[in-house]
Amino acid sequence: MANIDVRRGRIRPAPESFLSDEQIATVGGGRRDFLRKAFLTASAAMAAPVVARAATSGDPAILELPIWSTTLGMPVAASPYGMPSKYERGLQRRESPGLTRVGGSSVAFTPLQGLFGIITPSGLHFERHHQGWHDIDPSRHRLMINGLVKTQAVFTMDDIMRLPSVSRIHFIECGANTGMEWGNVAVPTVQYSHGMLSCSEFTGVPLKEILDMCGADYKKGRYVLAEGADGSSMTRTIPMELIESGEVLVAYGMNGEMLRPENGYPLRLVVPGVQGVSWVKWLRRIEVGDQPWATKDEAVHYIDLMPDGQHRQYTSVQECKSVITTPSGGQLLLDKGFYNISGMAWSGRGKITRVDVSTDGGINWRQARLETPVLSKAITRFNIDWVWDGKPAIVQSRAVDDSAYVQPGYGQLRTVRGTKSIYHNNAIQSWKVVESGEVSNVQVL
Numbered sequence: 216m217a218n219i220d221v222r223r224g225r226i227r228p229a230p231e232s233f234l235s236d237e238q239i240a241t242v243g244g245g246r247r248d249f250l251r252k253a254f255l256t257a258s259a260a261m262a263a264p265v266v267a268r269a270a271t272s273g274d275p276a277i278l279e280l281p282i283w284s285t286t287l288g289m290p291v292a293a294s295p296y297g298m299p300s301k302y303e304r305g306l307q308r309r310e311s312p313g314l315t316r317v318g319g320s321s322v323a324f325t326p327l328q329g330l331f332g333i334i335t336p337s338g339l340h341f342e343r344h345h346q347g348w349h350d351i352d353p354s355r356h357r358l359m360i361n362g363l364v365k366t367q368a369v370f371t372m373d374d375i376m377r378l379p380s381v382s383r384i385h386f387i388e389c390g391a392n393t394g395m396e397w398g399n400v401a402v403p404t405v406q407y408s409h410g411m412l413s414c415s416e417f418t419g420v421p422l423k424e425i426l427d428m429c430g431a432d433y434k435k436g437r438y439v440l441a442e443g444a445d446g447s448s449m450t451r452t453i454p455m456e457l458i459e460s461g462e463v464l465v466a467y468g469m470n471g472e473m474l475r476p477e478n479g480y481p482l483r484l485v486v487p488g489v490q491g492v493s494w495v496k497w498l499r500r501i502e503v504g505d506q507p508w509a510t511k512d513e514a515v516h517y518i519d520l521m522p523d524g525q526h527r528q529y530t531s532v533q534e535c536k537s538v539i540t541t542p543s544g545g546q547l548l549l550d551k552g553f554y555n556i557s558g559m560a561w562s563g564r565g566k567i568t569r570v571d572v573s574t575d576g577g578i579n580w581r582q583a584r585l586e587t588p589v590l591s592k593a594i595t596r597f598n599i600d601w602v603w604d605g606k607p608a609i610v611q612s613r614a615v616d617d618s619a620y621v622q623p624g625y626g627q628l629r630t631v632r633g634t635k636s637i638y639h640n641n642a643i644q645s646w647k648v649v650e651s652g653e654v655s656n657v658q659v660l
């Protein structure tokens with residue numbers, strides 16, 4: 216790491232923070248090296264012999280033994296299903312105020328700015344429901360297979376969970392992610408601009424195995440219809456090639472446990488690389504057919520309004536995209552110095568092969584480090600060093616996937632797609648840093 220010797224800058228993450236308001240005010244109020252001084256004083260005190268160390272001459276956080284070092288801690292299983300620290304309570308899924316009129320047909324965004332690595336904790340997985348969610352009794356849940364099959368069948372959860380299973384890590388992104396930004400900047404933080412994105416390890420049975428068991432007619436039956444058990448009767452057409460690839464799963468597991476109710480418990484479809492709407496939750500029926508169904512969720516919604524006024528249907532694959540999560544909108548760089556720029560890249564077509572980062576609004580680019588694992592149709596974490604000199608900057612990331620597709624800028628994307636769409640916005644995201652250290656959402660053409 217080239218710049219590790221440079222004095223490290225401090226950041227106030229957004230919207231949660233464990234730096235106190237007082238600490239932030241002190242740094243922002245002119246004594247910008249307050250935190251560094253506090254650290255140096257503490258280190259000097261540590262270096263002195265124990266007897267010479269007076270509680271008043273150093274950092275009380277080191278010199279005064281806290282309650283957790285002097286008393287008995289909580290017993291095991293005090294929290295039988297573990298919860299995050301109370302100090303992390305600001306990290307939450309959040310609903311964008313005023314986005315939708317009723318909570319049952321809405322979205323809660325994942326706080327990408329607070330996550331590490333590539334896996335989304337299950338409790339922070341984004342939620343998108345058309346008609347609310349239920350905690351379905353798995354003993355009463357059924358999966359029906361019908362249409363162009365030799366033997367129609369109904370599976371219980373027990374039937375499905377006794378079949379050979381696989382576990383795979385994949386991202387899911389709603390086609391409407393970043394949809395509010397088509398015309399112009401609309402939201403302040405990465406949670407709202409990109410938070411309809413999560414990545415988990417899913418466990419289940421390849422749909423191909425289940426269709427084989429039922430004797431699907433793969434010659435005539437080139438499509439399947441997936442249907443959910445919720446009140447919205449969510450139905451989506453999935454092309455048979457995707458199922459024949461073995462990638463589409465009938466999944467019951469997420470991150471080592473059963474799916475969460477909000478995310479489709481007890482059964483959902485996992486369609487790697489394809490927009491979230493096709494990942495039908497509370498999956499109750501698969502029909503094999505010879506043509507697309509053009510249901511409401513594919514004829515009226517989840518379509519792209521092109522500049523010539525035509526609607527484009529069945530834009531399923533989520534194209535290559537990336538976003539910097541640190542620093543990002545709403546955060547505050549408290550001091551000049553070293554920062555680890557960190558972000559996420561993903562592609563519905565395969566693996567990420569490269570991410571370039573610019574700190575001057577796209578004039579110069581440097582190649583970021585891709586952290587392992589780099590998996591197909593999963594989030595890839597990238598990092599790169601940056602020394603902020605206190606001057607205005609615009610940070611951006613641009614991802615490339617193994618089909619050689621390069622993530623477009625807003626200018627390029629709008630030339631092809633116009634500005635009136637809702638879905639499939641994969642443009643390069645720009646975050647502007649001003650001299651005060653404030654970071655905000657901007658668009659660079």
Ligand code: MTE
Pocket residue numbers: 340341342343344345346387388389390442443444445447448449477478479490491492493494495496497
């Ligand atoms: N499946 C059903 N049955 N009902 C729904 O409302 N929403 C879809 C899809 N599957 C939905 C559904 C949409 S639009 C998306 S983006 C994803 O589920 C969201 O999955 P999540 O809530 O687990 O993040």
